[in-house]
Amino acid sequence: MSKLWGGRFTKTAEEWVDAFGASIGFDQKLVKEDLTGSLAHVAMLGKCGILPADEVEQITEGLKTLQKKADAGELEFSVQNEDIHLNLEKLLIDEIGPVGGKLHTGRSRNDQVATDMHLYLRNETNEIMGAVRNVQQALVNQAKQHVETLIPGYTHLQRAQPVSFAHHLLAYFWMLERDFSRYEDSLKRVNISPLGAGALAGTTFPIDREYSAELLGFDGIYQNSLDAVSDRDFIVEFLSSSATLMMHLSRLCEELILWSSQEFQFIEMDDSFATGSSIMPQKKNPDMAELIRGKTGRVYGSLFSLLTVLKGLPLAYNKDMQEDKEGMFDAVETVKGSLNIFAGMIDTMTVNNETMEKAVHQDFSNATELADYLATKGMPFREAHEVVGKLVLTAIEKGVYLLDLTIEEYKQASDLFSEDIFEVLQPKTVVARRNSAGGTGFEQVKLALTKADKILQVKEETLA
Numbered sequence: 041m042s043k044l045w046g047g048r049f050t051k052t053a054e055e056w057v058d059a060f061g062a063s064i065g066f067d068q069k070l071v072k073e074d075l076t077g078s079l080a081h082v083a084m085l086g087k088c089g090i091l092p093a094d095e096v097e098q099i100t101e102g103l104k105t106l107q108k109k110a111d112a113g114e115l116e117f118s119v120q121n122e123d124i125h126l127n128l129e130k131l132l133i134d135e136i137g138p139v140g141g142k143l144h145t146g147r148s149r150n151d152q153v154a155t156d157m158h159l160y161l162r163n164e165t166n167e168i169m170g171a172v173r174n175v176q177q178a179l180v181n182q183a184k185q186h187v188e189t190l191i192p193g194y195t196h197l198q199r200a201q202p203v204s205f206a207h208h209l210l211a212y213f214w215m216l217e218r219d220f221s222r223y224e225d226s227l228k229r230v231n232i233s234p235l236g237a238g239a240l241a242g243t244t245f246p247i248d249r250e251y252s253a254e255l256l257g258f259d260g261i262y263q264n265s266l267d268a269v270s271d272r273d274f275i276v277e278f279l280s281s282s283a284t285l286m287m288h289l290s291r292l293c294e295e296l297i298l299w300s301s302q303e304f305q306f307i308e309m310d311d312s313f314a315t316g317s318s319i320m321p322q323k324k325n326p327d328m329a330e331l332i333r334g335k336t337g338r339v340y341g342s343l344f345s346l347l348t349v350l351k352g353l354p355l356a357y358n359k360d361m362q363e364d365k366e367g368m369f370d371a372v373e374t375v376k377g378s379l380n381i382f383a384g385m386i387d388t389m390t391v392n393n394e395t396m397e398k399a400v401h402q403d404f405s406n407a408t409e410l411a412d413y414l415a416t417k418g419m420p421f422r423e424a425h426e427v428v429g430k431l432v433l434t435a436i437e438k439g440v441y442l443l444d445l446t447i448e449e450y451k452q453a454s455d456l457f458s459e460d461i462f463e464v465l466q467p468k469t470v471v472a473r474r475n476s477a478g479g480t481g482f483e484q485v486k487l488a489l490t491k492a493d494k495i496l497q498v499k500e501e502t503l504a
Contacts, residue, residue: 062119066366070124071110073159077152077235078128079103080255082143084236090245091142099143102136124156125149146247148239150269150357155235157368159256161278162230164372165223171379172220172285173496176213178386180492183209187485189393190400190467191306201408202400202467205391207480210488215288217495222281229274233258237268240356270356272346272364279343279367282375286336289378293329296385300326305395310388313381328385332378339374342367400467404432406442409470410461417456427453 079100086096106128109115121127126149132140183206193203233253236243242265249261262268299306309326317323349363407428414424431453435442443465450457463469475481478488 063123063362063365064117064119064121064127066369067124067153067156068117068127069369070153070156070160070365071115071128072107073156073163074124074128074152075103075107075110076159077155077256078143080252081147081235083255084248084252085142085145087251088246088248090145090247095139095142098136098139099132102132102140103143105135106131123149123153125152146238146243146245147236148269150239151234151237151265154237154269154271155233155256157275157365158230158232158234158258161274161368162227162257164376165227165230165278168282168372168375168379169220169223171376171383172216172223174383175379175386176216176220176492177496178383179209179213179216180489180496182206182386182389182391183213183485183492184489186391186393187482187489188468189391189396190471191396192399192403192405193480199403199405201405202471203480204471204482204485205396206485206489210485210492212288212292213492216285219281219285219288222284223278226274226277226281228259229277231257231259233261234268234271235261237262237265240266240269266356270353270361272350272361275364275368276343276346276350279339279346279371282371283336283339283343285375286332286339286378289382290333290336292382293333296329296389297326297333300324306392306399308390308392309385310390312388313385328381332381335374335378339371342371397467401443402441404435404442406465406467406470407432409464409473410442413461413464414454414456419454419456 082091082096082099082103085091086093091099106115115127115131117124117127118130121130129140129144132143134140186205186209189205190202191205191208192199193201193208233249233256235252235256236247236249253259253261262271296307296309298304300309309324309329311324313326313328314324315327317325345367346364349360353360410428410431411421411424414427415421419427431442431445431450434449434453435445438444443462447457447459447461450461471480472482475484478484
């Protein structure tokens with residue numbers, strides 16, 4: 041069978057060569073977008089008088105028939121037709137006859153595929169943004185229940201200072217808020233139309249690119265035809281935002297995994313998001329959190345793969361750019377799946393308040409409070425740091441904690457200490473007093489939850 045572009049060729053490739061060069065195995069994911077773009081294109085051809093009304097109607101009806109068949113899963117694609125564009129063009133010609141070949145007037149596969157990917161990423165980015173909001177909502181729901189639940193805060197994975205568990209969870213809310221804003225901003229670059237740029241130089245037909253862009257809901261058009269068909273920045277940006285998002289999810293996964301271990305016992309994952317062992321009956325493994333942590337590498341790989349593909353390409357289109365799609369598709373599925381799992385994991389996890397409370401009473405994470413106490417009484421902080429360090433050493437040597445030392449031992453360290461030190465050292469007091477903006481103090485956490493609710497309320501209003 042001769043190819044739709046094969047007029048200049050006297051030989052056909054062997055089947056295995058066709059299979060290697062074909063993209064239909066993965067770019068059939070773009071069937072909806074390709075048909076949508078074609079409907080806008082043919083409408084523009086009719087408006088501009090490039091095709092007569094009867095042919096526009098024939099082609100439009102043929103495309104709508106293909107849409108229905110695609111929705112029903114009835115379209116069959118061929119490797120011989122290489123990609124989704126030629127497959128659909130061939131199917132259209134089979135459906136309505138040779139007039140179907142006129143659809144390609146005034147465009148190239150180069151601007152066609154770019155248009156498809158802009159449409160695809162616009163839809164998927166909006167879906168991902170909604171999924172980000174769902175995870176944020178799950179974090180807020182848990183945080184509201186644990187404003188005064190205390191957990192050790194860590195630096196270097198060493199006990200540092202006690203914090204509100206809600207404060208810890210909300211740290212991830214704000215990370216995800218930045219992720220949301222990155223996706224939102226990227227839509228400015230996604231939502232522009234390359235359609236009508238042709239192969240690289242535009243077209244001699246009197247097309248109206250702004251009209252087809254308007255029909256497709258784009259905010260504008262690429263201003264340079266070379267740039268329009270060779271640009272994949274918008275995919276790089278999507279993958280970069282996705283890699284950052286997955287990094288944030290992976291960090292929380294690591295904490296969930298640690299917290300659910302026998303050593304921590306701060307939380308327990310719901311059975312729906314854990315698995316057992318094939319040999320050890322007692323095991324409850326946080327597999328979904330581990331899997332998301334592992335899948336982060338896939339998204340990183342997609343980003344670096346595309347950057348590598350693009351780094352040495354001359355303008356305009358090159359076959360290398362066929363490698364832009366599989367990583368994009370995989371990243372979309374990975375991110376959406378991870379976010380959906382994550383919302384469920386956070387919503388259903390059990391928080392062991394008593395274990396967390398016990399933990400903050402059996403460490404030295406209130407030591408900074410002692411140094412601050414002395415500093416407020418006039419002692420230089422560096423000197424106060426030294427005094428408290430020696431008190432910690434005394435407690436360690438005695439096998440006790442700071443609250444277990446006597447007032448005499450405190451007085452021996454400094455005359456500035458008085459009986460109120462035992463109230464100051466209480467973990468809840470330590471946390472409650474940290475009311476600087478953005479701090480872990482309970483009033484600050486409640487304020488943060490109010491701000492988070494307002495952000496999520498905007499989401500509800502937008503979706504409505």
